Amino acid sequence: MMDVSGVGFPSKVPWKKMSAEELENQYCPSRWVVRLGAEEALRTYSQIGIEATTRARATRKSLLHVPYGDGEGEKVDIYFPDESSEALPFFLFFHGGYWQSGSKDESAFMVDPLTAQGVAVVIVAYDIAPKGTLDHMVDQVTRSVAFVQKRYPSNKWVLPVDFLPVGPQWVGGQCSQYLGHSQAAPLACGAENKLGLFEGGLMLWG
Numbered sequence: 001m002m003d004v005s006g007v008g009f010p011s012k013v014p015w016k017k018m019s020a021e022e023l024e025n026q027y028c029p030s031r032w033v034v035r036l037g038a039e040e041a042l043r044t045y046s047q048i049g050i051e052a053t054t055r056a057r058a059t060r061k062s063l064l065h066v067p068y069g070d071g072e073g074e075k076v077d078i079y080f081p082d083e084s085s086e087a088l089p090f091f092l093f094f095h096g097g098y099w100q101s102g103s104k105d106e107s108a109f110m111v112d113p114l115t116a117q118g119v120a121v122v123i124v125a126y127d128i129a130p131k132g133t134l135d136h137m138v139d140q141v142t143r144s145v146a147f148v149q150k151r152y153p154s155n156k157w158v159l160p161v162d163f164l165p166v167g168p169q170w171v172g173g174q175c176s177q178y179l180g181h182s183q184a185a186p187l188a189c190g191a192e193n194k195l196g197l198f199e200g201g202l203m204l205w206g
Contacts, residue, residue: 028098029098042101046106048109049106049107049108049109050105050106052108052109052111052112053105053106053107053108053109053111055112056079056108056111056112057077057108059112060079060080060111060112060115061079061080061081061082061084062077062078062079062080063077063078064077064078065077066078068124068143068144068147068148069140069143069144069147071127071140073125073126073127073131073132073140074125074126074127074140074143074144075104075125076104076122076123076124076125076144076147076148077104077108077122077123078120078121078122079108079111079115079120079121079122079123080115080120081115081116081117081118081119081120082115083118084120086152086154086155087154087155087156088118088119088120088152088155088156089118089119089120089155089156090119090120090121090122090148090152090155090156091110091114091119091120091121091122092122092124092144092145092148093107093110093121093122093123093124094124094126094141095107095123095124097128099128099129099132099134099137100128100129100130101128102128103125104123104124104125105125107123108121108123111123120152120155122144122148124140124141124144126140126141126144127140
């Protein structure tokens, strides 16, 4: 048992005493996938995502690899419904991946059902670790939302979403939550209406 600083009650998990290897083993979600095992689970998810993205790019109207900033990894893919207008609802997706994996190029599995309902889908790329720090990822996610709003000012709403494919891989969800922070919101939404841009946010666990 040990005291957790700032909490005032004993912790049953002495994580401060764990080695880096043990911490990685304990807190990497994919290592706890019992049915398939870590490597097979990641491989299966990636393959499903790649196939869905290939299909979406071949069958849906889209703008691919659109830059929302100057960085090499700052790109979005935008998918449109068959009948589109300037007042479309937009659904933004930030992939998970334990801060160090995942890609927009394997994340378009929701495009078919959403575009069929008249929703435009934006898949956002950002710099994962070790190139991207958490602050950098939050900045990129914020600027990607601002980019979509400026490019499509008549959209009905923007819904930032994170999908966590294997477990609590917090990167996309964590970045999404920061969009409501007092410092991030003015950049994305304008100082006069900090949260007016968003209809809502949704975190999906699978």
